[in-house]
Amino acid sequence: MVLPHEPEFQQAYNELVSALQDSTLFEEHPKYKKVIPVVSVPERLIQFRVAWENDKGEIEVNNGFRVQFNSALGPYKGGLRFHPSVNLSILKFLGFEQIFKNALTGLSMGGGKGGCDFNPKGRTDAEIRRFCVAFMRQLARYIGQDTDVPAGDIGVGGREIGFLFGAYKQMQNNWSGILTGKGLSWGGSLIRPEATGYGVVYYVEKMIEKATNGKETFKGKRVAISGSGNVAQYAALKVIELGGIVVSLSDSKGAIISKNGITPEQVEAIADAKIKFKSLEEIIGESVSAFSGSNSVEYKAGARPWVHAGAVDIALPSATQNEVSAEEAKALIAAGCKFIAEGSNMGSTAEAIDVFEESRSKNVWYAPGKAANCGGVAVSGLEMAQNSQRVSWTREEVDQKLKDIMYTCFDNCYETAKKYSKDTTELPSLLKGANIAGFLKVADAMFDQGDVF
Structure with a gap:
């Protein structure tokens, strides 16, 4: 049951149901319709x-x-x-x-x-x-x-x-292990702070590889990122490590745009100041040496980065829900953006998602948050496993497990979209693939356990 005074929940519910209905799933397996009112x-x-x-x-x-x-x-x-x-x-x-x-x-x-x-x-x-x-x-x-x-x-x-x-x-x-995200000296997992940001970049790596038949990588790609918290910081650092150019970050008060690319030192300065709840505007003013010369940035008060970032290849909304509107989605595509993946939950409005999905025929590919940003909770799950076993895995072990989970998640979304898709575009809908793949796993367990019958 969805209530009229719950607009965010209504939006999430509509996204799932429309993805399932606009596929062949219910035609092939009508029993799954029963799951929706229960789940x-x-x-x-x-x-x-x-x-x-x-x-x-x-x-x-x-x-x-x-x-x-x-x-x-x-x-x-x-x-x-x-x-x-x-x-x-x-x-x-x-x-x-x-x-x-x-x-x-x-x-x-x-x-x-x-x-x-x-x-x-x-x-x-x-x-x-x-x-x-x-x-x-x-x-x-x-x-x-x-x-x-x-x-x-x-x-x-x-x-x-x-x-x-x-x-x-x-x-x-x-x-x-009652909470995850714990300190490293008392049960926390290495890579947990980085996991969501790293994970979304690993997911996009697979998107680029699949869309270009392995001919392209992050190298030289211009990447617009929103947010400046944990997810945005580590997504930016991983993009830079892979040879991409990060052209923007933002917070609730405004955005910074960089023509030459935001540097790891700038991300570090932002991370240190954000712990003290400082705004990007304050950070730029106080860290003049880090944001001057060839590393200078332009501050846009009260703005999100999407229409100001200039030419971009990839967009990673990583701030909060509904942060990309339909107009901004059109502006991103006009600026050359080919890959959009959400580091935030439900980062795009329903109208923006429609714009991205309608542009798949022009090789624009969109990945929803439930798939692209699942790296954070994946490493939370790995932390739970380590707590249960009373062991601690190395940074390399956790990072490799995270990468494997994100690559497998992409493959699952891609194959599921191909299997149940009604359209014949070269790039199947990862939105539908993610919703159907996640739904099927949960629905089968609910049938097995007698939650649905």
Whole structure:
């Protein structure tokens, strides 16, 4: 059941259902129609009060949530988001996407999402610690290493995961892999911070290889990236490592455009300052030496990068949902963009996706977030495996496993799209391939377990 006051969830639901309906799946296997009304209702919705004390000794109250959407493939798995925009619609959309994203990793993880309308910006470490303890006091009774394993998301980084983990451990007298994204000295996995950014680039590597019959790589490609958080930073560094030119980054206040390419030193300066919640505008002003001369950048206040980035070959939306509009999609294609892959969840509006999909005949290829950005949760799954075995894998081992997962995910999306596609374009729809492949894995498990009959 989709409710009219849940626009983000409605959009995610519509994307899945339209991808399934616009394929031959239901004609070949009508039984799968039964799954949609079941899989689109969360198994459990938890909402709770978070009352906590600020530095002035005053009580503040926030709304906490956990959406435990589907456990057919394993424990609920999905991030916690601390941001003023958090509401049930956004968390249901994210949890719904997470079901199929997790399925595409090939690992044993169900789908869930949670968070709070708390804003960590401008808060002291002590306030964030007290808030995390109050939040976990409510959440702890609903999670567990074989029940629900949350991770970080917007507003929840290593610091917050540490505070949340410490609170859980004290309350439950239990040291288990209850959260992922932990510190490396206490159960975290190497490559976890880099995983989503690296993963989206590995996925695009396969897109380029397949579309050009192995003739082209990232080398020399101009890449527009939005966002400047964890995903954008590591996507940018991996693109640079592979010989690409990163022409943009952005935040909620504006975008920076670079003609000669953003450098690793600039990404490092941005990463250091973003921990302190500084804007790109402030960072450029304070790090003059890093952003001058041949490395100078142009700042566009209040703008996203898509119409300002100039000639681009690849676009990686890596900030938040619905950050590419139909007009911006058209501008990207006019600027020569051939590959679009979402580092963010549902990064493009439904209208923008239509523009990309209609341009496949012109060799424009779009990859949805549930496939392209599943690297983050894939390494969360690898962290869970390491915790269960009480072992730690090397950086190289985890990176190779991540690469294998992303390459396999691409192949799965590609082959599934070919198998169930109604159109005959040379580039099959990865949007449909990702939705159908993820859906089939979950649906088969639900039939086997008697959730659908």
